[in-house]
Amino acid sequence: MRLGQLVALVAVYFEASFIFRSSEEFVVSPLVISLLSLLVASELVRVGRKISYMPLVWVGYMARFAGLGWAGTGFVLLLLVWAFPDRVGDVGLQVLFWASAGIALVVSLYAFSTGRTRIVVTSFHVGKSSNKPSLRVALLSDLHIGDYVSAAHIRKAVDLSNSQSPDFVILLGDYVDSEARLIDELLNELSALESTHGVFAVLGNHDIRADEPQHIVEQFEAEPTIRLLRNSSVEIEVGDGEHTRNLRIIGIESQDDWWSSESDVLAYEVIEREIATDPVGFTVVACHHPEVFDQCVPHSIDLAVAGHTHGGQLALPFFGRTLNVGRLVAKYLRGAYVVEKSTLIVTTGIGVGVIPARMGVSPEVTIVELAIE
Numbered sequence: 001m002r003l004g005q006l007v008a009l010v011a012v013y014f015e016a017s018f019i020f021r022s023s024e025e026f027v028v029s030p031l032v033i034s035l036l037s038l039l040v041a042s043e044l045v046r047v048g049r050k051i052s053y054m055p056l057v058w059v060g061y062m063a064r065f066a067g068l069g070w071a072g073t074g075f076v077l078l079l080l081v082w083a084f085p086d087r088v089g090d091v092g093l094q095v096l097f098w099a100s101a102g103i104a105l106v107v108s109l110y111a112f113s114t115g116r117t118r119i120v121v122t123s124f125h126v127g128k129s130s131n132k133p134s135l136r137v138a139l140l141s142d143l144h145i146g147d148y149v150s151a152a153h154i155r156k157a158v159d160l161s162n163s164q165s166p167d168f169v170i171l172l173g174d175y176v177d178s179e180a181r182l183i184d185e186l187l188n189e190l191s192a193l194e195s196t197h198g199v200f201a202v203l204g205n206h207d208i209r210a211d212e213p214q215h216i217v218e219q220f221e222a223e224p225t226i227r228l229l230r231n232s233s234v235e236i237e238v239g240d241g242e243h244t245r246n247l248r249i250i251g252i253e254s255q256d257d258w259w260s261s262e263s264d265v266l267a268y269e270v271i272e273r274e275i276a277t278d279p280v281g282f283t284v285v286a287c288h289h290p291e292v293f294d295q296c297v298p299h300s301i302d303l304a305v306a307g308h309t310h311g312g313q314l315a316l317p318f319f320g321r322t323l324n325v326g327r328l329v330a331k332y333l334r335g336a337y338v339v340e341k342s343t344l345i346v347t348t349g350i351g352v353g354v355i356p357a358r359m360g361v362s363p364e365v366t367i368v369e370l371a372i373e
Contacts, residue, residue: 005042005064008071009035015074019081019097034101038067054147058356062108065357069104076100111314111357116148119156119350121164122364124336126303126343127371135238135247138164138195139366141172141288141307142349144206145186146179148356154189157350160365161193167238168197171226172307172347173204173254173288180212183219191225197236199226203253204288204308229253229286231266233274238372245281245372250274250301252287259291267295275299282372290332293344304344305368309333311348315360324361334361 016031041063048056077096138161143154161169171190176182193199207216220228227234229251238247252270255263267287275283282302285292290306311334312326326333337344347366352358 005067008067009039011071012074019093038063058112062112065108066105069107070101073100111359115358116352119160120362120364121160123367124345125369135167135370137368138166138169139305139347141347142174142310142351144174144177144351145182146177149351151185151189157365158189158192164367166195169193169195169199170286170305171201173202174206176210178210180210180215183216187219187223200249201226201228202251202286205254205257208254231270247282248280250285252292254288259289267292271299290346297339297342300341307347307349310353311361313358313361317360
């Protein structure tokens with residue numbers, strides 16, 4: 001039994017005991033039946049995993065999410081009563097309470113279905129001059145192929161990327177959840193990525209913490225269509241015949257699940273070493289962790305790209321960057337950040353993490369339009 005789910009359902013019961021204070025029938029009414037149903041259904045996560053039947057797992061997760069949502073909306077109703085004690089009648093409050101249960105269930109169904117699977121294209125522009133050579137970069141991150149992310153979902157992301165005709169593609173890590181063997185299936189999909197100047201990749205924390213991380217490295221290095229950057233860089237010539245420029249991509253891989261002081265040291269050393277070579281017109285730092293940006297700014301790196309945060313995954317619709325659970329833990333959550341001469345783009349990624357749901361934060365293929373010197 002998940003303690004959080006139990007606490008949420010108990011909270012719903014006590015919220016109802018206050019909202020239905022003029023009626024004692026709620027104790028043996030549909031409320032108790034509803035709570036017990038959610039409680040039992042939430043355990044289908046364990047049952048489904050044990051018998052390897054994913055539909056049961058999804059039903060269990062939806063029940064857990066609905067219970068938590070009902071507790072939250074019920075708490076909002078209590079605040080409403082406290083703020084406006086004379087304006088909300090008992091009948092109206094009871095109607096709102098049951099309506100909040102329906103809303104929580106609908107939101108849960110959406111978050112674990114369409115919200116999780118509908119991939120969007122998000123675009124950003126870096127540079128202002130229209131007469132500079134323009135480049136289109138596609139970013140794909142946090143694919144997390146496994147129980148909750150299928151090869152078909154990855155294929156949709158690849159097709160979306162190809163539809164944007166990128167000049168080059170950067171893969172930003174977390175290709176698997178924990179099973180390294182799945183990298184073979186993933187690379188079968190990623191090998192279909194199309195671009196003018198190539199596909200480049202860095203490793204994320206899930207990749208280096210997988211059961212066989214060396215297998216992931218070996219499969220990437222054996223894949224001719226993708227170049228894995230392991231604390232190294234590649235220089236490519238871009239532009240048309242009259243305005244060619246050299247662009248350098250520096251790839252910094254994860255050292256751990258979280259960014260640490262050791263990660264800062266590694267990033268500083270790699271950036272220092274790679275930019276000490278021949279000067280280029282534009283430099284991109286690719287890293288799974290957006291915290292690398294703090295080491296990019298002192299070096300005046302033109303562009304840093306990262307993933308890892310999943311954009312928070314759960315947010316109030318239309319307020320995904322502000323009213324977002326990810327803001328509690330992430331300094332750079334999603335979208336564009338500009339500090340001095342450097343720009344950071346954080347993509348929300350393709351897959352899902354601990355909670356296999358998305359609300360208010362769609363999975364995305366991120367397109368960055370570059371106007372380089």
